[in-house]
Amino acid sequence: MKEFGYRRAHDVTGAVALLAADPEARFLGGGTNLVDLMKSGVERPALLVDVRELPLDRIETTADGGLRIGATVTNSDLAAHPEVRRHYPALAQAVLAGASGQLRNMATVGGNLLQRTRCGYFTDVSKPCNKRSPGSGCPAVAGEHHNHAVLGASGHCVAVHPSDMGVALTAFDAVVSYESADGPGRSPITDFYLPVGDTPHRETALPPGALITHVSLPAAPVAAHSRYRKVRERASYAFAIGSVAAALDIEDGVVREARLALGAVASRPWRARAAEAVLTGAPADGATFAAAADAELAAARPLPDNGYKVTLMRNLVVSVLTELAGSDAR
Ligand SMILES: Cc1cc2nc3c(=O)[nH]c(=O)nc-3n(C[C@H](O)[C@H](O)[C@H](O)COP(=O)(O)OP(=O)(O)OC[C@H]3O[C@@H](n4cnc5c(N)ncnc54)[C@H](O)[C@@H]3O)c2cc1C
Numbered sequence: 641m642k643e644f645g646y647r648r649a650h651d652v653t654g655a656v657a658l659l660a661a662d663p664e665a666r667f668l669g670g671g672t673n674l675v676d677l678m679k680s681g682v683e684r685p686a687l688l689v690d691v692r693e694l695p696l697d698r699i700e701t702t703a704d705g706g707l708r709i710g711a712t713v714t715n716s717d718l719a720a721h722p723e724v725r726r727h728y729p730a731l732a733q734a735v736l737a738g739a740s741g742q743l744r745n746m747a748t749v750g751g752n753l754l755q756r757t758r759c760g761y762f763t764d765v766s767k768p769c770n771k772r773s774p775g776s777g778c779p780a781v782a783g784e785h786h787n788h789a790v791l792g793a794s795g796h797c798v799a800v801h802p803s804d805m806g807v808a809l810t811a812f813d814a815v816v817s818y819e820s821a822d823g824p825g826r827s828p829i830t831d832f833y834l835p836v837g838d839t840p841h842r843e844t845a846l847p848p849g850a851l852i853t854h855v856s857l858p859a860a861p862v863a864a865h866s867r868y869r870k871v872r873e874r875a876s877y878a879f880a881i882g883s884v885a886a887a888l889d890i891e892d893g894v895v896r897e898a899r900l901a902l903g904a905v906a907s908r909p910w911r912a913r914a915a916e917a918v919l920t921g922a923p924a925d926g927a928t929f930a931a932a933a934d935a936e937l938a939a940a941r942p943l944p945d946n947g948y949k950v951t952l953m954r955n956l957v958v959s960v961l962t963e964l965a966g967s968d969a970r
Pocket residue numbers: 666667668669670671672673674675676691711712737738739740743746747748749750751752753754755802803804805850851852853877878879880
């Protein structure tokens with residue numbers, strides 16, 4: 641591991657200034673992803689700026705009835721928060737479906753959103769990888785890709801985003817706020833993650849050196865009737881091979897409002913707007929749910945070894961929507 645410096649930031653301005661002064665510096669949240677990547681040589685920062693003592697560890701209700709979640713709130717505290725559990729249950733479920741108790745105690749909201757892909761070529765510095773080393777190629781396309789993307793990928797990169805939390809935040813129209821050397825900024829999470837195109841190394845709209853300060857969730861009554869379901873290769877402590885965050889508001893058997901986001905199918909948490917369009921105003925029944933899944937997955941372009949994901953996601957969407965429609969949550 642390369643030698644590196646360590647500084648603890650005590651205020652947001654100071655933290656941003658430290659990164660502005662050193663392009664090789666990185667923020668350190670819980671370190672559960674960054675330190676692993678440093679050990680494997682994928683990340684080689686000269687300086688770590690620890691953000692965990694910044695005053696960004698609170699979850700507050702906003703004037704419109706939404707939530708403002710500080711960037712250093714741990715995954716454990718987020719999942720346990722009563723307002724999150726009551727108003728956005730799929731978010732609490734998504735966080736609890738990730739990693740392990742010990743990791744969730746360390747991992748932060750900002751770090752979770754910026755965690756890197758688990759593609760095996762990305763984490764192996766002896767292999768080419770366009771995301772790690774632009775222009776070097778993507779061996780996953782013709783190689784190991786059984787858990788790679790079926791939506792929105794390009795020939796330059798077919799990796800998936802690993803965050804469970806991000807999928808629920810995407811369903812609920814979260815907005816990511818940050819502080820940069822040029823001042824504050826914010827981005828809807830659906831724009832925060834950039835399309836892959838031919839620049840898979842550019843993952844987010846965050847300006848260089850910017851610090852995520854908080855994530856806002858607008859009030860969304862539909863989110864109170866939500867579920868997160870994750871499919872993985874073992875029962876716990878594993879990343880998703882497919883996941884769904886869904887919310888339904890049904891009145892007199894008709895879907896008034898629907899939210900749907902898919903995980904582990906694309907380079908970013910995938911907002912399923914084509915499916916939502918089919919659901920809205922339609923009868924809340926199996927035929928509608930299947931049509932909604934098909935509408936979204938019509939854009940799927942599986943690789944030779946991950947076509948199973950299309951079937952898996954169709955079944956998962958239908959199953960979660962059916963469960964929601966049948967629940968006493970309306
Ligand atoms: C064994 C294992 C299993 C896991 N399983 C899952 C899983 O099933 N689902 C899942 O979603 N995740 C899973 N994870 C990933 C885990 O959730 C992430 O590692 C964690 O959320 C990252 O948060 P962190 O605070 O530790 O980030 P760090 O490792 O500290 O940082 C990650 C990145 O974010 C940057 N960063 C951190 N905070 C900020 C900020 N405020 N502003 C700007 N940049 C920032 C860092 O510079 C770094 O680039 C797993 C991890 C491990 C090790």
